[in-house]
Amino acid sequence: xxxxxxxxxxxxxxxxxxxxxxxxxxxxxxxxxxxxxxxxxxxxxxxxxxxxxxxxxxxxxxxxxxxxxxxxxxxxxxxxxxxxxxxxxxxxxxxxxxxxxxxxxxxxxxxxxxxxxxxxxxxxxxxxxxxxxxxxxxxxxxxxxxxxxxxxxxxxxxxxxxxxxxxxxxxxxxxxxxxxxxxxxxxxxxxxxxxxxxxxxxxxxxxxxxxxxxxxxxxxxxxxxxxxxxxxxxxxxxxxxxxxxxxxxxxxxxxxxxxxxxxxxxxxxxxxxxxxxxxxxxxxxxxxxxxxxxxxxxxxxxxxxxxxxxxxxxxxxxxxxxx
Amino acid sequence: xxxxxxxxxxxxxxxxxxxxxxxxxxxxxxxxxxxxxxxxxxxxxxxxxxxxxxxxxxxxxxxxxxxxxxxxxxxxxxxxxxxxxxxxxxxxxxxxxxxxxxxxxxxxxxxxxxxxxxxxxxxxxxxxxxxxxxxxxxxxxxxxxxxxxxxxxxxxxxxxxxxxxxxxxxxxxxxxxxxxxxxxxxxxxxxxxxxxxxxxxxxxxxxxxxxxxxxxxxxxxxxxxxxxxxxxxxxxxxxxxxxxxxxxxxxxxxxxxxxxxxxxxxxxxxxxxxxxxxxxxxxxxxxxxxxxxxxxxxxxxxxxxxxxxxxxxxxxxxxxxxx
Numbered sequence: 001x002x003x004x005x006x007x008x009x010x011x012x013x014x015x016x017x018x019x020x021x022x023x024x025x026x027x028x029x030x031x032x033x034x035x036x037x038x039x040x041x042x043x044x045x046x047x048x049x050x051x052x053x054x055x056x057x058x059x060x061x062x063x064x065x066x067x068x069x070x071x072x073x074x075x076x077x078x079x080x081x082x083x084x085x086x087x088x089x090x091x092x093x094x095x096x097x098x099x100x101x102x103x104x105x106x107x108x109x110x111x112x113x114x115x116x117x118x119x120x121x122x123x124x125x126x127x128x129x130x131x132x133x134x135x136x137x138x139x140x141x142x143x144x145x146x147x148x149x150x151x152x153x154x155x156x157x158x159x160x161x162x163x164x165x166x167x168x169x170x171x172x173x174x175x176x177x178x179x180x181x182x183x184x185x186x187x188x189x190x191x192x193x194x195x196x197x198x199x200x201x202x203x204x205x206x207x208x209x210x211x212x213x214x215x216x217x218x219x220x221x222x223x224x225x226x227x228x229x230x231x232x233x234x235x236x237x238x239x240x241x242x243x244x245x246x247x248x249x250x251x252x253x254x255x256x257x258x259x260x261x262x263x264x265x266x267x268x269x270x271x272x273x274x275x276x277x278x279x280x281x282x283x284x285x286x287x288x289x290x291x292x293x294x295x296x297x298x299x300x301x302x303x304x305x306x307x308x309x310x311x312x313x314x315x316x317x318x319x320x321x322x323x
Numbered sequence: 324x325x326x327x328x329x330x331x332x333x334x335x336x337x338x339x340x341x342x343x344x345x346x347x348x349x350x351x352x353x354x355x356x357x358x359x360x361x362x363x364x365x366x367x368x369x370x371x372x373x374x375x376x377x378x379x380x381x382x383x384x385x386x387x388x389x390x391x392x393x394x395x396x397x398x399x400x401x402x403x404x405x406x407x408x409x410x411x412x413x414x415x416x417x418x419x420x421x422x423x424x425x426x427x428x429x430x431x432x433x434x435x436x437x438x439x440x441x442x443x444x445x446x447x448x449x450x451x452x453x454x455x456x457x458x459x460x461x462x463x464x465x466x467x468x469x470x471x472x473x474x475x476x477x478x479x480x481x482x483x484x485x486x487x488x489x490x491x492x493x494x495x496x497x498x499x500x501x502x503x504x505x506x507x508x509x510x511x512x513x514x515x516x517x518x519x520x521x522x523x524x525x526x527x528x529x530x531x532x533x534x535x536x537x538x539x540x541x542x543x544x545x546x547x548x549x550x551x552x553x554x555x556x557x558x559x560x561x562x563x564x565x566x567x568x569x570x571x572x573x574x575x576x577x578x579x580x581x582x583x584x585x586x587x588x589x590x591x592x593x594x595x596x597x598x599x600x601x602x603x604x605x606x607x608x609x610x611x612x613x614x615x616x617x618x619x620x621x622x623x624x625x626x627x628x629x630x631x632x633x634x635x636x637x638x639x640x641x642x643x644x645x646x
Contacts, residue, residue, distance in 0.1 A: 161484045161497070162515050164508035168498040174484070175494035185487035189595065192485045196572045204530070207523075249519045272512065 001117055005130070008119040009137035011103055012079070017047045019075035021097065023088040024053040025266070027239060028156025028191060030082035031056060032128045033105065035063035036149035037081060040131075040140045047073055053090030057236035059190050063149050077102050080115060082127035082153075084108035084287055105130055110278060110287035125165040128153025132173050144181030151182035152191065159243065160192050164273075164291055202233035206241055206256075210248075218312050219245035220255040220305060235260075242268035242292070252319075253277075253312050257304055264298040267308055274319055280311045324440055328453070331442040332460035334426055335402070340370045342398035344420065346411040347376040348589070350562060351514060353405035354379060355451045355476025356428065358386035360404060362472065363454075363463045370396055376413030380559035382513050386472050400425050403438060405450035405476075407431035407610055428453055433601055433610035448488040451476025455496050467504030474505035475514065482566065483515050487596075487614055522563075524554035529564055529579075533571075541635050542568035543578040543628060558583075565591035565615070575642075576600075576635045580627055587621040590631055597642055603634045 003011075012018070020037055022030040034050050041048045047070040078101050080086070086094045086101065104115030107130060109122035121130050128150040135142050135150075142150070154174055158166045161174070178184050195203070205227045211220050221244060228234055238258060246254030252275045256268040267284065270292050271277040277293035284307065286295020297304045326334075335341070343360055345353040357373050364371040370393040401424050403409070409417045409424065427438035430453060432445035444453050451473040458465050458473075465473070477497055481489045484497070501507050518526070528550045534543045544567060551557055561581060569577030575598045579591040590607065593615050594600040600616035607630065609618020620627045 155484075159483075159516075161478075162511045164512075166507065166511075168501040171494040171498035171501065175491040175498070178491040178494065184489065188485045188489075189487075193482075193566070193570055194572050195570045200530075200571060207527070243516070247516055247518045248523060249517050 002113075003117045003119055005119060005133050005137050008103060008105060008117070009134060011077070011117060012041065012046075012134075012138065013044065015046075015077035015102075017073050017076040018049075019078045020048060020050045021078065021080040021083060021089055021093070021101070022050065022052040023080075023083045024090045024093075025235070026052050026054060026056060026060075028060070029126045029128055029153040031060050031063060032126075032149045032151075032153025032156070033081040033131050035060075035067070036128065036131050036146050036153070037079065037134075038067055039143065039146045039149065040135055040138055042068060043140045043143075044138065049073070049075070051093070053093055055236065060152075063145075063152070066145050080104045080106075082106055082108075084111045086112070086114040105134070108287070108289065110282070110289075123167070125163070125167060125170045126154040126157035128157070129170060129173055132176065142177070142180040144183070147177040147180035147182035148187065151177040151184055152187050155184070155188060156191055156239070160188060165289065196233070196237060198232035198234075199237045201231035202227060202238070203241070203244070205231055206244065210245060212248075212251075213309060214313065214316055216248075216250045217316060218253045218255065218309070219248055219251045220257065220309075221245045222301060222305075223256065223258045224301070225259050225261065242270050246270040246272065252316070253280075255305075255308055255312070257301060257308070259301065260296075262298075263300075264296055265301065265304040266294060266296050267304065268292075268294045269308070274322075275312075275315060280308075280315060283311055284308065326440045326442055328442060328456045328460050331426060331428060331440070332457060334400070334440060335364065335369075335457075335461065336367065338369075338400035338425075340396050340399040341372075342401045343371060343373045344401065344403040344406060344412055344416070344424070345373065345375040346403075346406045347413045347416075348558070349375050349377060349379060349383075351383070351479025352449045352451055352476040354383050354386060355449075355472040355474075355479070356404040356454050358383075358390070359451065359454050359469050359472035359476070360402065360428075360457075361390055362466065362469045363458055363461055365391060366463045366466075367461065370394075372396070372398070374416070376416055378559065383475075386468075386475070389468050403427045403429075405429055405431075407434045409435070409437040428457070431611065433605065433612075433616075446490070448486070448490060448493045449477040449480035451480070452493060452496055455499065465500065465503040467506070470500040470503035470505035471510065474500040474507055475510050478507070478511060479514055479562070483511060488612065519556070519560060521555035521557075522560045525550060525556035525561070526564070526567070528554055529567060533568060535571075535574075536632060537636065537639055539571075539573045540639060541576045541578065541632070542571055542574045543580065543632070544568045545624060545628075546579065546581045547624070548582050548584065565593050569593040569595065575639070576603075578628075578631055578635070580624060580631070582624065583619075585621075586623075587619055588624065588627040589617060589619050590627065591615075591617045592631070597645075598635075598638060603631075603638060606634055607631065 022034040101115040107124040281293035284295040345357040424438040430447040604616035607618040
């Protein structure tokens with residue numbers, strides 16, 4: 001059932017022993033919302049716990065400062081944040097929580113309505129935007145720490161206000177969060193102005209792998225497990241890679257194929273208008289936004305690339321016909 | 324004489340045949356202010372012309388759309404925008420306009436007060452922030468085109484709201500400019516999400532040249548005329564290079580030495596706290612902001628590097644002593 005912010009706030013206020021679920025391969029938005037919510041709930045003296053299928057890397061640790069460990073408890077209310085599809089929790093968690101998620105707060109238009117209650121704002125550039133309003137409805141003051149969490153969600157999901165999803169409302173909220181004490185300089189330094197030496201090495205390898213297709217309108221980057229070994233980098237510091245392919249002048253579709261430990265590939269697609277990334281990824285079993293979407297394909301690299309290029313070709317042909 | 328926005332607006336309103344001066348090696352802020360002001364002045368039916376010592380590259384051309392060519396005229400009022408030092412106009416222009424600049428609108432704390440009237444707001448992240456207020460004082464509506472110019476100034480001078488100079492007020496103004504019709508998605512795509520193939524090649528060469536000093540706390544990049552030839556790139560697309568050196572984890576001072584055609588070097592210094600870039604560059608005959616400053620040195624590359632490293636060493640020693 002679709003609900004509004006006031007109803008979501010009521011549900012959270014009426015319940016206790018709350019489990020907060022973030023999507024796997026967590027990013028700044030799901031964690032910013034997750035930990036931001038945890039801070040809000042603890043201000044309301046509620047027991048809560050956050051779960052994420054993957055390791056939360058060090059650069060997000062500041063979000064947990066000031067949170068109490070509520071110990072182990074049987075959750076009575078389960079909230080998923082920034083999770084468009086229950087499968088994005090991880091296969092195991094999807095099975096475990098199937099039909100049990102009480103509330104989902106999300107900004108993906110592609111949300112599969114798997115939760116009992118869904119607070120969805122597809123116009124929000126980041127899910128964290130919704131949580132600014134939620135804090136007000138909950139009557140929780142946005143502390144500097146909550147501001148840090150939500151600002152991180154907004155800045156990371158908009159490429160620091162660079163992506164086309166950014167609205168004037170996004171800026172208004174950013175201004176408010178800065179006034180509430182968000183340490184934006186430090187957050188932006190960590191997320192946008194810092195490359196570890198290992199990441200810098202990985203980026204070089206990734207750029208070396210770039211292939212161009214369809215008259216330079218599509219660029220494909222591959223990141224293999226071998227590249228992680230060579231560079232000393234890891235899966236937790238690859239957020240910025242998907243943008244690299246789209247950045248080259250003339251590219252409409254930038255594809256990144258990232259090999260997981262199980263040999264499957266996480267496909268990240270970034271597009272420029274009129275290319276619809278969400279449409280392409282949906283056909284490949286994934287989803288996302290118009291300009292940024294993804295899917296996972298269990299196949300060898302060449303086969304994954306072939307499948308993705310096939311769909312991109314179809315889209316490009318359609319664009320050529322329409323023009 | 325220091326003046327406020329209302330007085331600056333009066334001066335502009337009282338005068339006609341206005342010459343607008345931008346600094347050499349023009350960036351998005353000086354041009355955004357310059358062309359933004361041109362649009363405002365033409366709305367007020369004034370004759371005006373913009374001068375810049377260097378070529379204005381293609382990506383800024385959108386700023387001139389809708390402007391009339393007022394033909395040649397003897398300027399009766401001269402305004403410099405985002406120009407901290409008259410020498411930044413170019414040596415020839417500095418000589419030509421010495422003592423003749425009626426108004427300077429600037430946001431550099433290091434401004435040398437060379438103009439008859441100075442409107443200075445050193446708290447503004449971009450000079451374009453001041454022009455938002457100026458438009459109001461002039462009673463000129465911020466059209467989509469003016470919004471484009473001013474948004475470009477703000478976004479380029481803040482690294483798209485990423486640099487520490489960004490304030491909540493910067494975001495409030497960005498929100499306003501977006502509501503006035505700034506085509507932020509396209510502007511950000513052009514300035515932050517597009518690398519020409521030649522620039523991408525130059526960036527690789529620049530990164531290849533990176534040397535680390537002082538236990539990884541200083542990184543130096545050199546860009547030579549030879550690299551421009553090799554990559555097919557040019558001086559007009561090097562804005563993003565100075566940030567690269569500072570991005571490596573642990574670096575407090577990122578230095579870029581860019582060789583000009585006359586063999587001199589433009590030094591760009593980007594720092595993290597507590598390193599004061601402005602202080603260092605001032606000692607080398609330049610100036611700028613706390614985290615981003617520059618100077619020009621007429622000497623061979625090795626000598627330029629030695630001079631800059633010497634100053635950085637002094638600063639680092641001071642920091643080590645203080646800690």
